[in-house]
Amino acid sequence: MNKIFRYECQRLLWNKFFFGFLGVLLLYGWQVLEGVTLSGISHTAPFSPWSFGDYLSRMMPLLWTGALFFLTFFTSSAARRAAVLTDAAPFSPRGYALTRCAAALTGTCLITFACLAETAVFYRWYFGWQDWGTLILPVLTVLVPALVFSLGSGWLLGRIRPWLLYAWMLFPFLCRTLPLPQTACIWNGSFFARYPLTLDVLDPPFSLPFSTAAVQTVVLGIGVMLWGIGMCWERK
Amino acid sequence: MKSVRLLTLKILPPNRRHVFRDAPCARQTFADWWYTRPPGACRFTLKVPPPNRRHAFRDAPCARQTFMGRWNACPPGACRFTLELRRLLQSPLTWLTIFLTLLSPLAGLYIYQPASASTMHTMYLANPALAGGAAGGILFALLTVYELDRAGRSRMDVLVDAAVSPLTMALVRLLALAGAAILTLGAVMALWLPITAKLIGSVFHMEDYLLAYVIFMGLALPLSILAAASAFQFTRRADLSLAIFAAFAGLSLTVWSDRWQLCWLNPCVWALSDDFSNLRIFRSAAWMRMTWLGALTGIWILSWLSIRQYGKGLLGSLSQSLARNARLLYRPAAAFLLLVCSGTAFAAQPFVDQSNPDQTVMTFLEIPFLEGVSFLHRSVFVCPDTAAGTVAGKAIFQLQNHSGQTQTLAFGINPGYKISSVQANGRDASFSVSDDQEYNESLLQVTIPPAEDIELSIEYGGFPQEDSSMSAMQGRLEISDEYLCLENSVLSPRLMNVPPVNVPLKNVSAKDVPEAEYVPYPTTIEITLPAHMTVIPFSPSQPEKLAENTDGTITWRYEDSGTGGILYAGDYLRQDIEAGGLTIQLYYGRRHQAVMEAAGAAQAVKAVVDYCTEHYGPLSFGADGTLKLIQSRVSGGGYARNGASLLDEVDFTAANLDDAGKGTVPGEVMIHELVHQWWGLANMFDPASANDAWSAEGLTVYTTYRIVKELYGEDSSSSYARENYVKKWLQAVDDYQKNFYVRNPRYLAALPQKEQLNISNSLSYVRRYNEMPLKILKAEQLVGGEEAMDAILCDLFNRELDYTYPYLTYSDFLDACGLTEEELNLKKN
Known part of the structure; x- marks a missing residue:
């Protein structure tokens, strides 16, 4: 199992896509940090959880796209041709699918950590600030549900039709242009610009309204559920 | 072959x-x-x-x-191209792309509206074209990656490469995609022409339509195709190409959207004029597009040379491409040349200057007056080239130099101009143009000889540049045969360190002179323009026809005073309005006649002047009792000087007529600029405190609010005034007070200077335009209401002036109100 995991990781991460994507991500991230985050969001510091959350919500579409691109490694026509061999191997299809999922998750985590590390460098560089602990909640709120949902839904869609993965990549970009309701406005990026202003305190600590937290939890749950369905399908 | x-x-x-x-x-x-x-x-x-x-x-x-x-x-x-294009047009995906691109301008009407002005051309032409460009560019980029990946995806590449050179095939594919893009653009323009013409109405202009769709939308398509094709040819991976393109387009649409040279997908266009030409903004957008077209074509050629051949990798293929045939060296040379040209075009763009971003610095104003040198007269001969948008001119200064030694004169000159000749008394004089730029001016220094009478002649010309702080709102210095605006150092070099002959000022600088225009700097301006253009000096002067030239131009002459001077010209109509004991000469564009009449512009102007005259007193300047009110091309604001005020064309648009919320008196920029005749000109404010909260803007904005409140009526309008003035001031001041950097200046000080200036410039505006009106409103409540405040302001307006320091200060205002500064401090929320 470990050997296959390492092999899949190598296949996903040791190629020009990964490094090229990483470069693109870091370049875009730095532009966002300098162009938007530096001014501070909703009267808060650039290093507040709210400004950081805004940065994450701007990076989320690219991370989402990256996660789905990792899945395309398993649904490409070359992978489908090789599936004849891997299916014939004496290894549980479910275990193999799990291993692949783990590899995709590893890749997604790596590009996410790269994003976070870039922010750390930025905060240190400009403000000498390093209280990283306060930034965990925005990560858990913005990125974890979205990326789990992207991997879960992407895994299932990739099994149905590989091209659906490409169409699904557009989803977060589309969300950013839509006037979503308050409960889902993390997805169009307006939550971090609006919600802190309603709290009537300066530099409010990070918090989520129940409805938003519920939506994000549901998204996370749906992501896990879709992933589970994909796994069951795999077993068949 | x-x-x-x-x-x-x-x-x-x-x-x-x-x-x-x-x-x-x-x-x-x-x-x-x-x-x-x-x-x-x-x-x-x-x-x-x-x-x-x-x-x-x-x-x-x-x-x-x-x-x-x-x-x-x-x-x-x-023809390979025809075959490939035909094949492309047989693909359903191509037709889907074309269909979606045809619909994409719809997004500009409802979802994506980057241009914010409320002119009809902005709302119904610029925004749809920009949205069409952004959406169409993205769609064509996706199609490009899909098509370039097709051969590899279908495992046809080996055979195709054996049959046709992969380089040839890549070129043919690119041309076919570009061909499809051109066909799509043609279809979009044909489809949207009647819709746009109907939406815009009587001010629709076909030339603007064609240019907007070609530049704002059309050029986005080849740029996107080149970017996507380059990414694919370098990486040979569809996924990575899409990611690279997504980031590249995302930056343009978000972080770079206000940086006019970087927003390659969505040009930085904020407004298109209904009444006058838009050539300058089209030129600027086209320049940006061409810069990127050169850069992306260069990058594409490099990627083209890197197309994998002979089983080699990227570098191997590239070196193979370069080394295979010396005759083909023109290919990398072309790429290199294009990249160099686009880099040069980026760095040496002619539209925006390099003015100091720190707007608190005014070193040009602090240049001390020369002792022993006096100004007698200035003659300016200007000949704008309305086709090229350039200006050529000659300024002749009559000076006296009693100092008996050489002196160095300082002029402010538009940074876009080149000085071709400087002569003093017929002999070449040494001069230099400094790289320091401030408030849209470069410093020109000229050394004059020790002779007593000096005739200094300066020949200048070029394409005027706009202030870098307004680079996202270009178009102000439009020069065409429909419209022209020459302001101060754009009109002629502005002398900064010589006092007039009868006003011997020592140890002072221009900053210490109350208003340069009050001091007699006699000037004669001659300008040659196409015969159909009406010349309107932004001053009480009236131009006279000097000569009708054989080339269909007319030379006009008028007298002015001041070191600068502003001149408008264009296809104008004039309407005279009697109000407040003055004759208001209202000039507006011929294309705008129907809208101005429907909007009741004349009544609105009369109402504003009558209001101010009744509440504060009549204006006393202007010997002939006239005041010019000139409609400018959409500029996002205005200004005023003695005897003239500006009226922005967005004050009166067909869209505003349908806005019931604005009541019966549109034109708030017009009101604001007219009010400046009372606050700012008839009563002056110390220019040294231009960056303080107390300035002419505070009283002007407050008075505008009062006029809007009164003239819009009691029911709907008072709520309009409250919503659009008081609430906005409160919101802006609240935002200001809560701003992180205002509360924690140590963090602002820690930032690099560029970031500091970006933030502090945006904050200083709030203090003058929002905080001070709010303080005056608070004073109004404390002194007993509107009538009491009107009486105080009337007394201040008609107070006896101390001519050594004629400015209306904050202390004067507080004293008149019987209040202290602390009492007007706004409570922090």
Whole structure:
């Protein structure tokens, strides 16, 4: 199992896509940090959880796209041709699918950590600030549900039709242009610009309204559920 | 000349098993095509260039014979481009892309509206064209990656590469995609022409329509195709290419959207004029597009040379491309040249200057007056080239130099101008133009000889540049045969360190002179313009016709005073309005006549002047009792000087007429600028405190609010005034007070200077335009209401002036109100 995991990781991460994507991500991230985050969001510091959350919500579409691109490694026509061999191997299809999922998750985590590390460098560089602990909640709120949902839904869609993965990549970009309701406005990026202003305190600590937290939890749950369905399908 | 010949085999289902039966390699390729072909397709096409044609089917005698038969029968000169374009247009995905691109301007009407002005051309032309460009660019980029990946995805690349050079095929594909983009643009323009004309109405202008769609939308398509194709050719991966393109487009649409040279996908356009031409903003957008077109074409050529050949990688293929044939060195040379040219075009753009971003610095104003040098007269001869948007001129200064020594004069000159000659008393004088730029001016220093009477002649000209702080709102310095605006150092070099002859000022600078225009700097301006243009000096002067020239131009002359001067010209109409004891000469564009009449512009102007006269007193300047009110091209604001005020064309638009919330008196910029005749001109404010909260803007904004409140009526309008003035001030001041950097200045000080200036410039505006009006409103409540405040302001307006320091200060205001500064401090929320 470990050997296959390492092999899949190598296949996903040791190629020009990964490094090229990483470069693109870091370049875009730095532009966002300098162009938007530096001014501070909703009267808060650039290093507040709210400004950081805004940065994450701007990076989320690219991370989402990256996660789905990792899945395309398993649904490409070359992978489908090789599936004849891997299916014939004496290894549980479910275990193999799990291993692949783990590899995709590893890749997604790596590009996410790269994003976070870039922010750390930025905060240190400009403000000498390093209280990283306060930034965990925005990560858990913005990125974890979205990326789990992207991997879960992407895994299932990739099994149905590989091209659906490409169409699904557009989803977060589309969300950013839509006037979503308050409960889902993390997805169009307006939550971090609006919600802190309603709290009537300066530099409010990070918090989520129940409805938003519920939506994000549901998204996370749906992501896990879709992933589970994909796994069951795999077993068949 | 190599020419690709086409081998086309029409294949019907019953025969498909027999095609290439003697050519396993070609058969496999054919089989791949067969299972991935578009529904209904029955023609299998191979393109084979002459050198390879004998080898293409060397292992397949039967197919080779067929091919050779076809080859010989094929018409000579068959166009690869046409074939590829035809193939592209047979793809359903291409048609889907074209269809979505046709619909994409709809997004500009409802969702994506980057241009914020409320002119009809902005709302119904600029925004749809920009949205069409952004959406169409993204769609065509996706199509490009899909098409370039097609051969590899279908595993046809080996065969195609054997038949046609991959470089040739890449070029043909690019041209075919560009061809499809051009066809799409034509279709979009044809479809949206009647819709746009209907939406815009009587002010619709066909030239603007064509230019907007070609520049704002059309050029986005090839740029996107080039960017996506370059990414694909470098990486040879569809996924990575899409990611690179997504980031590149995302930056343009978000972080770079206010940086006019970087927003390659969505040009930085904030407004298009309804009444006058828009050539300057079109030129600026076209320059940006051409810069990127050069850069992306250069990058594309590099990526093209890197197309994998002979089983080598990126660098191997590139070196192979470069080393294979010395005759082909023009290819990398072209790429290099294009990149250098676009880099130069980026760095040396002619539209925006390099003014100091720190707007608190005014070193030019602090240059001390020269002792022993006096100004007698200035004559300016200006000849704008309305086709090129440039200005050529000559300024002659009559000076006296009693100092008996050489002196260095300082002029402010538009940074876009070149000085071609400087002569003092007929001899060349030494001069230099400093790189320091401030408030849209460069410092020109001229050394004059020790002679007593000096006639200094300066010849200048060029394409005027706009202030870098307004680079996202370009178009102010429009010069065309429909409209022209020459302001101060754009009109002629502005002398900064010489006092007038009868006003011996020592140890002072221009900053210490109350208003340069009050001091007698007699000036004669002559300007030559096309005969149909009306010349309107932004001063009480009236121009006279000097000569009608044989080339269809007229030379005008008028007298002015001041070191600068502003001149408007264009296709104007004039309407005279009697109000407040003055004759208001209202000038507006001919195209705007119907809207101005429907909006009741004359009544609005009269109402404002009557209000101010009744509440504060009549204006006393202007010997002939006239005041010019000139409609400018959309500029996002205005200004005023003695005897003239500006009226922005967005004050009166057809869209505003339909806005019931604005009541019966549109034109708030007009009101604001008219009020400046009372606050700012008749009563002056210390220019040294221009960055303090107390300035002419505070009282002007407050008075504008009062006028809007009164003239809009009691029910709907008072709520309009409250919503659009008081609440906005409160919101802005609240935002200001809560701003992180205002509360924690140590963090602002820690930032690099560029970031500091960006933030502090945006904050200083709030204090003058929002905080001070709010303080005056608070004072109004404390002194007993509107009537009491009107009486105080009337007294202040008519107070006796101390001519050594004629400014209205904050202390004067507080004293008149009987309040202290602390009492007016706004409570922090």
